[in-house]
Amino acid sequence: MPLALLALAIGAFGIGTTEFVMMGLLPNVADDLGIPVPTAGHLVSAYAIGVVIGAPLLTALGARVPRKRMLVLLMAVFTAGNLASALAPDYELLLVGRVLAGLPHGAFFGVGAVVAARLVTEDRRARAVAAMFLGLTVANIVGVPAATLLGQNLGWRTTFLLVASIGVLAMGSLALLVPRMPAEPGGGLVREVRALGDRQVLLGLLTAIFGFAGIFAVYSYLASMMTEVTGLAESSVTLVLALFGIGMTLGALLAGPLTDRALRPTLYGSLAALAVALGVFGSVVHVRWAALVMVVVLGAVGFLTTTPLQMLVMNKAHRAPTLASASNHSAFNLANAGGAWLGGLAVTAGWGWTSPAFVGAALAVAGLGIALLAGAMDRGRGAVADVAEAGAVADAGGSRVVARGGERTDARLPARGGERVGRQGRGSGSRVLGPVSGAGRPPLD
Structure with a gap:
């Protein structure tokens, strides 16, 4: 697997840590800010609101931004949100910090999943995406318990300073390890x-x-x-x-x-x-x-x-x-x-x-x-x-790939403008798969 996936996993680790650590720190935050624990619980909801709003908004705004730059910018917003949370003097500004930290969550995973899939051959795309998500799962094993323990002993603000530093590490890793990658052709x-x-x-x-x-x-x-x-x-x-x-x-x-x-x-x-x-x-x-x-x-x-x-x-x-x-x-x-x-x-x-x-x-x-x-x-x-495609096949030569019972077999299919046309899995409909010479095969549905 490419090293760039490690950079994506580091970002996912930071996101997973900040998403779930608040649940363990609610009593500490409530005591420090002088608010009831149920009120402090709104800080969990604030992060989720940031995710729901930010995922479509930031992704749409960055549709034409090169993928590597987009990932670094998203982690910069994430880092700023956690730093703002650590320095928030009151509950209201902490709410703002949590929303800001949640904004890049969905967009990072959305862009990151597309980047991960483009780093490998077609038959390993899901494994690449899963490798990025490993950072999120490891956060629940190591990051959240460690950050919770740190916050309980050194204060909850220390936890968010730690997460902000993970964000800085992720930014550096993304800048160093992820190759230059343009936005999707015709994106907008x-x-x-x-x-x-x-x-x-x-x-x-x-x-x-x-x-x-x-x-x-x-x-x-x-x-x-x-x-x-x-x-x-x-x-x-x-x-x-x-x-x-x-x-x-x-x-x-x-x-x-x-x-x-x-x-x-x-x-x-x-x-x-x-x-x-x-x-x-x-x-x-x-x-x-x-x-x-x-x-x-x-x-x-x-x-x-x-x-x-x-x-x-x-x-x-x-x-x-x-x-x-x-x-x-x-x-x-x-x-x-x-x-x-x-x-x-x-x-x-x-x-x-x-x-x-x-x-x-x-x-x-x-x-x-x-x-x-x-x-x-x-x-x-x-x-x-398939019915429409069958008529075209009867009139032309070329090669195609057909899924039968979950397996792909070679058959005849017309080439269009130097590209081969195929079907992605059973019942997925036909679509252009790529140039005839060596294009990877998409995963079966």
């Missing part, structure tokens, strides 16, 4: 928005909102579930979160190769496994060893969904993938807020601390249903395209 706001309006892209984003909401319905209340139902001490919560992070890392390692091999089956399988795992977790959470094992499983199957969802929207918006890729992270944050809200409603209704797991399972099933519907619609669209 209108083109990006048009690509975002594709039906398959919208269904992919909807799948992310429902499917990922399932895991956040539980993650948001994991500490309370483990202390109130499992019977663990509060001091063990950090260990539980680290176990979840280990599961996320395992999921990221599996997601890349599986997605490169078969995108849609990986997505279907991960969502189905998530629904089952959430149901099992809700049933065994009162058994300590089983609950701890299932925490790892939940982290793995939950994060296994991210790479195929990311690749799906990038593939379906292939002419202008950056805004769709970034908007996927807005969808993840909407899932975060929606899953936490629905899980909280179940607890408030008196259904008990295990109820968020079953709410999450229902949300994962809904996400799977949307994904299956999108796949069926895509196959139907591809079948129509």
